Structure formats: C-alpha cells, structure tokens
Amino acid sequence: MNKNQLDLLVALQDIDLMLKELDDVKQLGFEVRNEGAEALEKAREELTQKIGKPLLGKYERLRARYKRAIVPVKGDTCLGCFMRLPTYLITHKDKHNQIITCEGCGRILYWLE
C-alpha cells in the first residue's frame, strides 16, 4: 500500500460527500444541473479504478456505517471518535504510507502534519 492510495481514497470521499450534497439539494426540491452530477460520477469512476479492490471494499463498508470513512488524526487523536491512538501507531515510521484504521471507530486514518 502506498500514500497514493490513501490520497486517492481521500479524494474519493470528497467526491462522495459532494454527490451526497447534490442529492440533499435535490431532496429539498432545488434544480440541479445534470452535468454537475455527471462530472462527479465520472471523476468517481476514474478514481475507483485506481484504488485496490480490497481497500475500496473496506471504504464502502465504512461508508455504509459512517458519513466519513476516512478521518484525520491530529496529534495523537482520531478526529472521528476522539480516541487517543496507541503509541505504536503514532510512532509508526511508515504511517503515511500505510492504511491504518482507528481502534476506536474502525475508520481509516490519515495524518495531518
């Protein structure tokens, strides 16, 4: 696994949240330009092709449970559930390149630094 995959996943989540927003706007009865949604769907498709199947599956499972499947870590705290992460994760030398999940909420972590 490499950082690239994590970056792609963060981008994918962005697109999914934007699609969700479009949907919410539609639910409220506003007109949404179709091209907007189509451009997002297309970008999503291109991204998912670059992400490994197991990782994508993990993301989709998390997304079914949480609004955000990937959450940032600030200092030593998961900003998804505010649990402090164990030291071995904080000091993990390859943490930026590994898919690491929070032991508290199970979400995929990315590191703010």
Ligand SMILES: [Zn+2]
């Ligand atoms: Zn967490």
